[in-house]
Amino acid sequence: MEKRxxxxxxxxxxxxxxxxxxxxxVAFLVSANRVPSLAQKGFxxxxxxxxxAKRSLGFxxxxxxxxxxxxxTWPPSFILAQQKxxxxxxxxxxxxxxxxxxxxxxxxxxxxxxxxxxxxxxSEVTEETSYRLKGKNVLLQVGICDNGKSxxxxxWRDGNLRCTIVLLSSPFELITIAESxxx
Numbered sequence: 001m002e003k004r005x006x007x008x009x010x011x012x013x014x015x016x017x018x019x020x021x022x023x024x025x026v027a028f029l030v031s032a033n034r035v036p037s038l039a040q041k042g043f044x045x046x047x048x049x050x051x052x053a054k055r056s057l058g059f060x061x062x063x064x065x066x067x068x069x070x071x072x073t074w075p076p077s078f079i080l081a082q083q084k085x086x087x088x089x090x091x092x093x094x095x096x097x098x099x100x101x102x103x104x105x106x107x108x109x110x111x112x113x114x115x116x117x118x119x120x121x122x123s124e125v126t127e128e129t130s131y132r133l134k135g136k137n138v139l140l141q142v143g144i145c146d147n148g149k150s151x152x153x154x155x156w157r158d159g160n161l162r163c164t165i166v167l168l169s170s171p172f173e174l175i176t177i178a179e180s181x182x183x
Contacts, residue, residue, distance in 0.1 A: 044080055045081065047080070050091070056081070057083050057087075062107065064091070067179070068177070069173040071095055072094070072095060072102055076093055077101070078091070086109045087108065088106065088109070090104065101120060103166070104164075104165070106165075106166075108161065110162075120166055120168065123145060127141070127142040133175070140175070141154070152169065153165065156182070
């Protein structure tokens with residue numbers, strides 16, 4: 001009986017040590033996983049919310065549409081933000097039926113960098129016009145995106161940021177979205 005009790009104690013002590021070691025291993029892996037993001041602060045990273053991206057990068061203001069066409073979901077399905085090598089925020093919104101990206105909103109401090117931040121690109125421009133919208137000079141482009149669907153793109157400057165919106169739809173909805181963003 002005494003020997004059996006000693007064996008059970010040894011087994012329990014061994015299990016306890018295994019749990020402690022497993023806990024230490026998990027803690028080490030969690031902390032090692034965070035080191036790269038701390039060392040590369042400011043470089044492109046995906047965020048869960050717009051507020052989290054703003055807080056983490058000190059990026060303000062982030063222009064978010066107040067109007068969304070029917071069939072486009074809120075909140076954004078993808079948010080990418082960076083401070084280095086230039087400031088940028090990318091938000092993607094999905095279509096409710098197909099769950100595919102239908103709207104991309106980009107703010108960038110580097111002119112011409114918005115094209116490399118788009119997963120859907122306007123590959124063929126069929127119409128292009130410049131005009132003023134709420135006091136801002138905007139460029140509206142209509143054509144075909146690289147996925148073969150018709151789409152529209154609008155760009156304008158807001159302070160030191162260049163804003164770009166790409167919508168897999170007609171320009172009429174795009175203009176309404178842009179109007180809801182311009183202050």
